[in-house]
Amino acid sequence: MLTAIVVGVATLGVALALVIKVYKEYGTVEEDEINQQLRNG
C-alpha cells in the first residue's frame, strides 16, 4: 500500500511537471484549444 502511495505521488509529480510545460508552450490547458493551435500552426 505504501508502494501504491509512492508510485501515485511520483506519477502525479511527473504529470504536473509536464502539464506546466504544455501550458508554457500553448498558453492553455484546454485540449480543444491546443488541438486548434496544432491544426493551425
Place this chain on the structure above:
Amino acid sequence: MTSHLPAIVIIVPLFAALAAAASGWINRKAPFQIALASLFVSFVSSVLLLLRVLGTGVAVEYQMAGWPAPMGIVYVIDHLSALVLVVITFVAFVNLLGNQQAVESEYKNKEGAFNSLYLLFTAGLIGMTATGDAFNLYVLLEIASLSGYALIGLGSSRAPLATLNYLFIGTIGATFYLLGVGYLYIATGSLNMADLATIIPTMMDSSTILFAFIICLTGLLVKMAMFPVHGWLPGAYSESTTVSAGLIAPLTTKVTVYIMIRICLTVFTPEYTFKHIQPANIMVGLAVISIIFGSLSALAQKDYKRMLSYIIIAEVGYMVGGFFLGNRLGISGAILHIINDAAMTLALFMAAGIFIWKTGDESRSSLKGLYAKMPFTMAGFTLAALSVVGVPPTCGFFSKWYLISGGIAAGQYLFVGALIFSSLVNAVLFFRIFEIALFEPFKSHAHGGDNMHEHGGDDIHAHGGENIHGHGSGEIHAHGTVLIKEAPLAMLIPFLGVCVLLVILGLYSGSIVTNIIHFAIPAGII
C-alpha cells in the same frame, strides 16, 4: 563477489543514478562518465551471469538481503532472463557510447538529470527482467515508465503533449497489471512467481485466476503497444530526442514482451495458458491486425522516426503472434525476435541520430544523396534496413523463418500471410529511402550555423560537375563530385559495430536457439 552478481546488475546503475545526479552540480563531465562506467559494469555482470547459467544449466537464485522465498523478494536468472539482461545492458551501453556528442549538445545544462534518468530507466528494465516476484515487477515497471516519461518529455517542443498522452495510457496499463497481481494475491496468497506456479495448477477452474490472467495480459498489451492500444507509441518515440529514443524504443516494448512470456509460461503454467484457456485464435488474430496496421501506417509517414515507430508496432505483432502460436518453433521465433528486434531498432535509431546530427532535419527528403556523402553510415544503414526486411544472412531473416515455420506448423496461415505482407511493405519502405539517398543529388544546406553541428570548418557541397577542394583536414576527396564528410568517428564506430552485430547474430542464430532459447522454453511444449 560473483555470488552477488544478480544484485550487482541492478544496484550499480541504481546507485550510479544517484551519483550522476549529485555530481552534475560539481562537474560537467562527471555524470556521463559515471553513467558509462556503471553501464559497462552491468553489461559485464550480465554476460558473466549468462555464462554461468549456460555452464551450470540451472537458474541462479538470489535472495535479496537473505530473506527466503516466499516471504522475501527473490531474483531468479534463468536462460531467458540472462539473455534479455545481456540485450538490455548492451543496448543501454552502446547507445550512450555512440551518442556522446549529441548528449553534450542537446542537454547543455542538464547532464546530471539526463544521465541519472538514463540509468534509472535501465535499472528499472534490468530489475523487471531479473526479478522473481510479481509485485516487485510492478514496482520496477513503474520506475522504468516514469523515467521513460521524463526522458521523452525532455525532447522537442511537441514532446510534453505526447508524453502526457503516453503517461495517461501507460499508467492505466500498469494499473491493470497491478490489478491482476492483486487478484492473484487474493486467490493464492503469494506473490512469488515460482510459488504461484505451484499453486495455480490446483485452481485451474477458478474465475478469479481467469480474470487475473486476462487483466494482466491487457495491461501488458497496453505497455507493449499492440493494436488497438498502441496510440501512445508514434507520438512518444518521434517527439523525443534521438538519444532517448535509441534507449527507449529498442527496449520498452521488447522487455514488456519478455514479461508477457514470463507471466504466461512461468507464473500461469503452459498448461493453463495454452490448453485451458486456448487464446491462440484471438491473440494471433489481434497480432495479424497489428502487423497489417503497423506496416500500412508506416507507408504513410514522411518523418523517418514516425515510420520507425509504426514498424515497431508491426514487430510487436510478430512477437505476440509468434508466442501465442503455442509451439516450440513459434515461441523460439518470438524470443529470438526480442534479441534481433532490439538490435535492429538500436541500429535504425542510431542511424537517425547520425542523420539528424548531419542534416538537422527529420523528414525523408533530407536524406538525399547521402550515399555519396556518408558512405560508411549508409552501408551500416543498408544492413539494418535489410535486416528489417528479412534478407539473409542478417538476423531479421532467421527470426522470421522461425515465426513462419511455427505459423505453418500451428495452421495459422493468416499469420504467415501477414508476416510475408509486412516483409514486402518493409521492402517498399526502405527501398524508398535507398532510392532517395542513392539517386537524388545531395542538396546544399542554406541553414545557418545552428543546424550544422560540425566543429571545425564549413562544408562546401558540390552540385553537378564541380570539384571543390574543402577546407581543413579530415576530408577525403571523393572520385565523384561530392566530398565525403562522414559522421564523427565516436558516433560512427559504435553504429557500425551494431550493424556488424546484426550479421553475426544472424549467422549464430542456430546456436543461440539450440543453446539458450531451447532451455528457456518449458519442456512440455512441442
